Amino acid sequence: xxxxxxxxxxxxxxxxxxEFGTSKQGGDGVARFPEQARHMNQFIVxxxxxxxxxxxxxxxxxxxxxxxxxxxxxxxxxxxxGNVKFLLLHAPSQPAATTTTRTSIANPTSPQTEExxxxxxxxxxxxxxxxxxxxxxxVNMEARSPIFRQRVVAAGKKYL
Amino acid sequence: MASAKAxxxxxxxxxxxxxxxxxxxxxxxxxxxxxxxxxxxxSDYLEVNKxxxxxxxxIGLRLIEDYLAKSNTMKRCVNFKDTAEMISKVGFxxxxxxxxTITSWTSDNKQFSLIFEENPLADFVELPDDGRAQxxxxxxxxxxxxxxxxxxxxxxxxEAHFISDVLRGNDTTEMRISxxxxxxxxxxxxxx
Amino acid sequence: xxxxxxxxxxxxxxxxxSKLWARQDRPISSGGTAARPLSGSSASSGxxxxxxxxxxxxxxxxxxQDDAKLVFGTVFSLRRMVQQLGGVDDTFVSYRTGQYKLxxxxxxxxxxxxMLTDTQTANMRSVLHQIYVNLYVEFVVKNPxxxxxxxxxxxxxxxxxxxxxxQFVRGFP
Numbered sequence: 001x002x003x004x005x006x007x008x009x010x011x012x013x014x015x016x017x018x019e020f021g022t023s024k025q026g027g028d029g030v031a032r033f034p035e036q037a038r039h040m041n042q043f044i045v046x047x048x049x050x051x052x053x054x055x056x057x058x059x060x061x062x063x064x065x066x067x068x069x070x071x072x073x074x075x076x077x078x079x080x081x082g083n084v085k086f087l088l089l090h091a092p093s094q095p096a097a098t099t100t101t102r103t104s105i106a107n108p109t110s111p112q113t114e115e116x117x118x119x120x121x122x123x124x125x126x127x128x129x130x131x132x133x134x135x136x137x138x139v140n141m142e143a144r145s146p147i148f149r150q151r152v153v154a155a156g157k158k159y160l
Numbered sequence: 161m162a163s164a165k166a167x168x169x170x171x172x173x174x175x176x177x178x179x180x181x182x183x184x185x186x187x188x189x190x191x192x193x194x195x196x197x198x199x200x201x202x203s204d205y206l207e208v209n210k211x212x213x214x215x216x217x218x219i220g221l222r223l224i225e226d227y228l229a230k231s232n233t234m235k236r237c238v239n240f241k242d243t244a245e246m247i248s249k250v251g252f253x254x255x256x257x258x259x260x261t262i263t264s265w266t267s268d269n270k271q272f273s274l275i276f277e278e279n280p281l282a283d284f285v286e287l288p289d290d291g292r293a294q295x296x297x298x299x300x301x302x303x304x305x306x307x308x309x310x311x312x313x314x315x316x317x318x319e320a321h322f323i324s325d326v327l328r329g330n331d332t333t334e335m336r337i338s339x340x341x342x343x344x345x346x347x348x349x350x351x352x
Numbered sequence: 353x354x355x356x357x358x359x360x361x362x363x364x365x366x367x368x369x370s371k372l373w374a375r376q377d378r379p380i381s382s383g384g385t386a387a388r389p390l391s392g393s394s395a396s397s398g399x400x401x402x403x404x405x406x407x408x409x410x411x412x413x414x415x416x417q418d419d420a421k422l423v424f425g426t427v428f429s430l431r432r433m434v435q436q437l438g439g440v441d442d443t444f445v446s447y448r449t450g451q452y453k454l455x456x457x458x459x460x461x462x463x464x465x466x467m468l469t470d471t472q473t474a475n476m477r478s479v480l481h482q483i484y485v486n487l488y489v490e491f492v493v494k495n496p497x498x499x500x501x502x503x504x505x506x507x508x509x510x511x512x513x514x515x516x517x518x519q520f521v522r523g524f525p
Binding site: 130131133134135136137144145147 | 184187188190191192194195198283284285286287288289
């Protein structure tokens, strides 16, 4: 499984990006997007913003679950109270590339995955709040804090 | 001895005589103010330090009266060591509920350091990453001014400055305080 | 117990507040106005002073300003004398003459509170301390618009402080 995580501001502007792979089942935490598809991640995530707007009022919770799918890419969303979106694109590894670990490929829409992503989002959300509480952070400013990045990396390692 | 007594006093006043406010309110108010200063002075951090110190000084001039009133202090401290204990265990305790550690006395007992294990002003703070703030801005510099102002009112002229700050990546947050002199009583003017 | 007058001096030896109370044991006939205290800062020399009791029963009436200076001179000298005799930590609490009793309290920040009462009054040091804690700090120091120093009494004689002080003093038995 490969992940592309992005935080999108209130003006649909990107604030933070991070690409990583699974650390579960012996994964090494490195993203393995096919080279020709990698640059598509941003477009896919950006494309799903419209759907976020559609579903954001549907239920009261911040976690909107898996909201979009583009071929083999799934997009999950967490929406903060301040209208900042956390979007996580998760793509199961291409069967052809990793035939040996085929059995370990997590089903991207299973409740387990959903729960793991929720935990990841929750942890990122907590750290996000701490990051934006810094007096030197302004709304819709790119999150450059190395501490925040470090914590996202840790959360990714822990849950995904 | 004096230290334990001061700690008891600070604890008692904090528990019974102090109105509490939400810690985040303090943190965010102070943070916003520092950020605004940085903006107003166009990231001239040395000037921001100076302004923070000045604000603190003006706070200290008043705060000392509140301190004396709340702690029921009737007498002056007998020496500077005593003063340090009262600053840490009563002053910081009743206003911020922290007790910075007193260390590194010089042999003439006129200089000491306060180590801030926790600093409510600096929660959540990450200094701007413009490459200069880390070397120039003393984020909590208001403390220095407060001490300077407060001690001046009880006839001690001191000099206070930070020498390290965890926000800058140092291991500790340390402030150095030196006694310059005791200020004499003012005499009434002759007008006969 | 009767309070005659009350003074505050700052660390620059200036009188920043003074207040005189008329004698309360006299029958108040003229619609209560006779009992109204006369107050003012040192800067304004009091004009016509009503009868304020034995403390001011001198042949020639001094102005309120001179009065304050005299009081300060007295406590200043006494304080020094006491310190020379009893060490720097010693402080005098009150003295008594045939006519009045003067009570004294000085904060570590150098603000001096002086109260003149009749001779029968017990020690008022704690009362002066209370005035400092509950009135001066609350209404003068904590007022963000009042200046830190009070040249000419500026900022001290605000309504809240005056009212509370008056009430406090009148509340004495």
